[in-house]
Amino acid sequence: MNSRLKFLLLNLFLLCSLSAMAQEKINIGEKQAISSAILNEKREIWIHLPKTYNDSSISPAKYPVIYLLDGEINFEYYTGMSDFLARPPYADMPECIVVGIKNTERTRDLTPTKSQKKSPVNPNVILFGDSGESENFVRFIQEELKPFISKNYRTQDYSILVGHSFGGLFAVNVLLTHPEYFNAYVANDPSLWWDNKVLISKTKSYLEKNKTFPAHKFLYVSQANNEEQNKNWNSEMTQAIEEFKGIVEKNGSLNYKHHFFESEVHGTVSYPGNYDALKFIFKGFRTDIKKLSKNPQLLEEEYKRFSEKAGSNFTPSETYLNVVLKFMKSNDFKESEDYFINLKNSLYPKIK
Known part of the structure; x- marks a missing residue:
């Protein structure tokens, strides 16, 4: 394969790649x-x-x-x-x-x-x-x-x-x-x-x-x-x-x-x-993940307080619990990790 053909094929590949990338869209609604x-x-x-x-x-x-x-x-x-x-x-x-x-x-x-x-x-x-x-x-x-x-x-x-x-x-x-x-x-x-x-x-x-x-x-x-x-x-x-x-x-x-x-x-x-x-x-909704390492019960207590203030029931999302668990695991807070595993399983039980 001569160099000119290689050059053309390379350009064609790049154009196809750019075209595929250009088709990706970010939708907000x-x-x-x-x-x-x-x-x-x-x-x-x-x-x-x-x-x-x-x-x-x-x-x-x-x-x-x-x-x-x-x-x-x-x-x-x-x-x-x-x-x-x-x-x-x-x-x-x-x-x-x-x-x-x-x-x-x-x-x-x-x-x-x-x-x-x-x-x-x-x-x-x-x-x-x-x-x-x-x-x-x-x-x-x-x-x-x-x-x-x-x-x-x-x-x-x-x-x-x-x-x-x-x-x-x-x-x-x-x-x-x-x-x-x-x-x-x-x-x-x-x-x-x-x-x-x-x-x-x-x-x-x-x-x-x-x-x-x-x-x-x-x-x-x-x-x-x-x-x-x-x-x-x-x-x-x-x-x-x-x-x-x-x-x-x-x-x-x-x-x-x-x-x-x-x-x-x-x-x-x-x-x-x-x-x-x-x-x-939503003042009072945010919790301090670092404080949860020493006092894991604090998460449920703070959500209870916020729910009473808001007049509606709010619970920690599964996404947030996954973030908390990752933090506990990476910092070797074993007792807190176990607590949040149990909390996650009680709030979001997996259907077997």
């Missing part, structure tokens, strides 16, 4: 479509499954579900963020299924009342004329989307609702009207100015009637620095969020966190807000 009788339209949803969801080396697990509004904007970064925070052995949260809900008529779906706000340039024009149908949208999520997800995926009975701006307004409204629908609510820079601060009035009425918020519920509110970055713009939003903060903190019964982001504006606050929200909601 899948698209599904649901025909909604409530909304009278087809809705597109984007679904991200945890890294271990299809791992055949472990027992099939069930996962909490995060319902993410404005899915077309937030889905790509949010899924990577949640996977990062759930990575062992430093997991700050459990692995979760993320369901991004794509918009069709955003203002219609996310606002609780019909707008009466007149245009500042033309008083004959009512702004946000298609508003006020959020009750139908939450019915779609609760009665159609959630059953679809539970039927087609392995879900744990724990869910989070995440929204920004009008989506944050929607999340707060669902907490006040249907608090049982979700375990935790995230409202990034919520538009609480809406309809002369109607949700501020609704919050006051809710507390007058019920005295306290339901037990084990979480609410996280981020606030952007709209006043500093945009002088004389959106002061109504800032005032409404501050007023809501004062009411909730005075009550003291809700697992609540408010975070003001000095360096963020309305359009950017969701990213750091969502990261901080997940850390807040």
